[in-house]
Amino acid sequence: MSVKEYIRERYFPHMWCPGCGHGTILNSLLHAVDQLQLDKKDLVMTSGIGCSARISGYVDFHSLHTIHGRALAFATGVKLSKPELKLIVPMGDGDALAIGGNHFIHAARRNIDITAIVMNNRIYGMTGGQFSPLSGAGKKATTAPYSTIDSAFDVVKLATAAGASFVARSTAYHVLETIDILKKAINHKGFSVVEILSQCPTHYGRKNKEGNASQMLKFQKDTTAKIGSKALEKNPLLIPRGIFVDNDVPEYCQAYDEVIERAMKGRKA
Amino acid sequence: MARLKLKEHVINRDWCKGCGICVDFCPKQVLELDSKEKVIAARPEDCICCKLCELRCPDLAIEVLTDRDDKND
Numbered sequence: 001m002s003v004k005e006y007i008r009e010r011y012f013p014h015m016w017c018p019g020c021g022h023g024t025i026l027n028s029l030l031h032a033v034d035q036l037q038l039d040k041k042d043l044v045m046t047s048g049i050g051c052s053a054r055i056s057g058y059v060d061f062h063s064l065h066t067i068h069g070r071a072l073a074f075a076t077g078v079k080l081s082k083p084e085l086k087l088i089v090p091m092g093d094g095d096a097l098a099i100g101g102n103h104f105i106h107a108a109r110r111n112i113d114i115t116a117i118v119m120n121n122r123i124y125g126m127t128g129g130q131f132s133p134l135s136g137a138g139k140k141a142t143t144a145p146y147s148t149i150d151s152a153f154d155v156v157k158l159a160t161a162a163g164a165s166f167v168a169r170s171t172a173y174h175v176l177e178t179i180d181i182l183k184k185a186i187n188h189k190g191f192s193v194v195e196i197l198s199q200c201p202t203h204y205g206r207k208n209k210e211g212n213a214s215q216m217l218k219f220q221k222d223t224t225a226k227i228g229s230k231a232l233e234k235n236p237l238l239i240p241r242g243i244f245v246d247n248d249v250p251e252y253c254q255a256y257d258e259v260i261e262r263a264m265k266g267r268k269a
Numbered sequence: 270m271a272r273l274k275l276k277e278h279v280i281n282r283d284w285c286k287g288c289g290i291c292v293d294f295c296p297k298q299v300l301e302l303d304s305k306e307k308v309i310a311a312r313p314e315d316c317i318c319c320k321l322c323e324l325r326c327p328d329l330a331i332e333v334l335t336d337r338d339d340k341n342d
């Protein structure tokens with residue numbers, strides 16, 4: 001099958017700016033789904049609000065474009081009622097960890113079988129470039145003309161501490177790694193978090209003088225390194241990429257089914 | 270393993286936004302932007318079929334069609 005089979009071509013060209021990393025993340029996700037030979041009837045994508053969240057309109061899966069920060073709450077409802085479906089939930093950094101932070105940690109804590117993708121461009125792209133909980137200190141944004149003073153969450157550490165059973169990080173530059181990680185995350189039984197560093201050349205790039213899309217991608221290449229690599233050993237300030245957590249722990253829907261069984265004491269519903 | 274042989278670069282000019290990512294990261298400098306800021310395969314004979322342009326394109330605008338080259342088996 002070709003990746004084109006998984007999109008709604010009528011909505012292309014898409015709304016993302018030239019060189020926006022979100023398009024590359026869509027591309028990687030389509031390749032992951034295609035390589036896994038998944039049937040689109042078995043896939044559900046829920047999304048919130050943001051440039052990132054517009055992704056749910058472009059895939060030809062079952063899709064729900066919902067409200068800001070709540071994509072995981074909707075996904076939880078879908079998954080509990082139809083556990084046989086695969087849930088994929090891409091979110092912006094604001095969507096996932098500012099307004100949606102509470103949903104994020106609790107979905108991770110429950111270990112419900114959902115693949116959460118954080119499309120982290122370190123800014124609110126859709127609303128014009130306000131800083132986010134992932135911008136980090138010393139960054140420029142429309143809401144921080146003299147630079148930010150807040151430090152950033154580390155998505156990998158946060159997801160791990162909250163109980164996600166699969167946690168990984170890649171970038172829009174490292175497409176082969178992203179495809180491989182997404183395939184593993186989708187196949188993982190439990191809550192998987194994949195942080196993918198993305199670039200917003202229009203707001204973050206311009207404000208922080210990081211250059212055009214290609215220069216921002218080169219920055220992702222130069223400032224990250226694979227876990228276990230010599231490069232990371234030599235320079236621990238680099239952002240690690242790879243799979244950090246891959247645990248086999250009881251999944252929420254399964255545990256819930258067991259409760260139903262206990263309550264029914266062998267009787268039919 | 271059979272090596273891949275290029276058939277053609279299929280470029281969707283309506284979807285290409287001319288961001289230049291494919292041009293800048295092609296390991297063999299096969300691609301260029303034309304006067305309309307759309308990508309073209311300027312030197313297809315140099316293509317090694319790594320397909321990184323296809324995978325990195327944010328606009329799904331380029332596809333590298335290949336054949337298996339059985340001579341290289």
Ligand SMILES: Cc1ncc(C[n+]2csc(CCOP(=O)(O)OP(=O)(O)O)c2C)c(N)n1
Nearest residue numbers: 050051052068092093094095123124125126
């Ligand atoms: C309840 C609510 N609050 C605020 C907004 C305004 N709003 C829309 S998108 C957005 C943030 C988008 O940033 P992010 O999630 O990082 O995604 P990006 O656009 O960068 O991909 C905000 C604050 C909204 N739509 N709904």
Ligand code: SF4
Nearest residue numbers: 016017020051125200
């Ligand atoms: S504003 Fe930023 S995040 Fe939104 S589409 Fe443009 S480049 Fe992408």
